[in-house]
Amino acid sequence: MRVLLSDDDLGRWSPGHVGVLDSEGLALAYAHPRLPAGRSWVRANFISTLDGAAAGDDGRSGSINTSADRDVFGLLRALADVILVGAGTARVEGYRRASVRAPWLGLRQGLPEHPTMAVFSRSGDVPPGLSQARDDSGDVVLVTCQSAGAVAIDRARNVLGEGQVIIAGDTSVDLASAVDSLAGRGLPRMLCEGGPHLMRDLTASGRLDELCLTIAPTLVAGHRPRITAGAAVTADLTPRLLIESQGSLLGRWTTPQN
Numbered sequence: 001m002r003v004l005l006s007d008d009d010l011g012r013w014s015p016g017h018v019g020v021l022d023s024e025g026l027a028l029a030y031a032h033p034r035l036p037a038g039r040s041w042v043r044a045n046f047i048s049t050l051d052g053a054a055a056g057d058d059g060r061s062g063s064i065n066t067s068a069d070r071d072v073f074g075l076l077r078a079l080a081d082v083i084l085v086g087a088g089t090a091r092v093e094g095y096r097r098a099s100v101r102a103p104w105l106g107l108r109q110g111l112p113e114h115p116t117m118a119v120f121s122r123s124g125d126v127p128p129g130l131s132q133a134r135d136d137s138g139d140v141v142l143v144t145c146q147s148a149g150a151v152a153i154d155r156a157r158n159v160l161g162e163g164q165v166i167i168a169g170d171t172s173v174d175l176a177s178a179v180d181s182l183a184g185r186g187l188p189r190m191l192c193e194g195g196p197h198l199m200r201d202l203t204a205s206g207r208l209d210e211l212c213l214t215i216a217p218t219l220v221a222g223h224r225p226r227i228t229a230g231a232a233v234t235a236d237l238t239p240r241l242l243i244e245s246q247g248s249l250l251g252r253w254t255t256p257q258n
Ligand SMILES: NC(=O)c1ccc[n+]([C@@H]2O[C@H](COP(=O)([O-])OP(=O)(O)OC[C@H]3O[C@@H](n4cnc5c(N)ncnc54)[C@H](OP(=O)(O)O)[C@@H]3O)[C@@H](O)[C@H]2O)c1
Pocket: 045, 046, 047, 048, 053, 054, 055, 059, 060, 061, 085, 086, 087, 088, 089, 090, 092, 093, 120, 121, 122, 123, 124, 125, 144, 145, 172, 173, 174, 175, 193, 194, 195, 196, 197, 198, 199, 201, 225, 227, 229
């Protein structure tokens, strides 16, 4: 991995790491900025092809990703307190509870062994892969809204546990209020893994701090989702880091409040 651009105001990045990045250098390159008490940091992570596709032929992102992207995906999970995911992505991608693995285990010192997964749903349906508790992975929280209805909300509480359902909003989850609720549970470093509809709502909420995007060196054409979907919203981001690895470009961009 080779650094093409770096802004050392962000995180604990050191110019001494310019050159070929090992695991330690990569972890520094993606470190969170120091957060004052009460401040959360919401980072999103996506992959896109050169022509903007966020999924391959099979409708999943796994078919467009690259080895460097998989490394950063695992690293960003290890750095997060909580992973935010839309129920659509959790179903299509067969999400399971999160587990941190080597070489990133050392990054969890002083933290729970694995990050929590927060799944966002209007319907209140917990995706099947997330309902089963496992010893080797983190907790799951459902973030839903009133319109899910009492039956679905009770079912989710039975499956996940009484305290594991957050209701934030009436007919849709209000992302700003969901972010505040998760931060209030001691989970300030948030990693949104999509999908495109959740990312759109997060952008519109003004609570997105950072986008980590891998650009895979591939063209795929076809009718594929982009990394955002839904009603128009505009946010202008600033590039902070750009890394090249075997043709993939991996970057960090921050939103104007940062
Ligand atoms: N390239 C990448 O990095 C990447 C990353 C993630 C996903 N993807 C791809 O994106 C596609 C899935 O797209 P998608 O837009 O359907 O994904 P999504 O945003 O994860 O799923 C949409 C669903 O999530 C829930 N949701 C989203 N925003 C919500 C809100 N504000 N309030 C309440 N619930 C909310 C709803 O679930 P309910 O239906 O339960 O109400 C909604 O139907 C797949 O092809 C996947 O592979 C690509």
